[in-house]
Amino acid sequence: MPIKFITGRLKGMKYSLQGGIQLIRSEASIQVQFGVAILITIAGFYYNISRTEWIAQTLCIGLVMTAEGLNTAIEGIADFIHPDFHEKIGRIKDIAAGAVGIAALIAVIIAGIIYIPRIF
Numbered sequence: 001m002p003i004k005f006i007t008g009r010l011k012g013m014k015y016s017l018q019g020g021i022q023l024i025r026s027e028a029s030i031q032v033q034f035g036v037a038i039l040i041t042i043a044g045f046y047y048n049i050s051r052t053e054w055i056a057q058t059l060c061i062g063l064v065m066t067a068e069g070l071n072t073a074i075e076g077i078a079d080f081i082h083p084d085f086h087e088k089i090g091r092i093k094d095i096a097a098g099a100v101g102i103a104a105l106i107a108v109i110i111a112g113i114i115y116i117p118r119i120f
């Protein structure tokens with residue numbers, strides 16, 4: 001029983017890793033976000049940000065990339081179940097994209113709070 005449980009969890013981790021790699025390989029928007037995440041991490045070291053700021057920054061990176069991943073999955077489901085144009089599909093996709101927009105806005109605000117006083 002515990003062995004089955006552990007192998008099941010390991011399989012789950014393998015699938016989620018494969019999904020993450022596929023996401024980064026195939027989605028242009030997540031590639032951009034990944035690039036921004038690397039740049040902002042370099043900025044974090046350059047400006048020697050505090051432990052709390054690292055936590056906020058890392059959470060923002062995770063928030064944006066998680067929202068983008070879920071948005072991509074929702075788009076994929078929408079295209080699969082209804083490949084043709086439909087007003088409701090459009091609204092569903094807009095809402096999913098809106099969630100990414102909210103996450104990105106929060107990330108920009110937090111980046112501003114951290115870096116604007118250091119740069120100007």
Ligand SMILES: Nc1ncnc2c1ncn2[C@@H]1O[C@H](COP(=O)(O)OP(=O)(O)OP(=O)(O)O)[C@@H](O)[C@H]1O
Pocket residue numbers: 027029072075082083084085086087089090091093094097
């Ligand atoms: N089947 C559809 N029916 C109605 N509107 C759609 C449909 N597909 C896309 N749209 C509209 O076009 C917008 C962009 O959708 P799309 O699936 O092309 O996403 P995207 O922003 O190009 O993302 P990605 O670049 O990741 O594919 C949606 O937010 C929606 O308003």
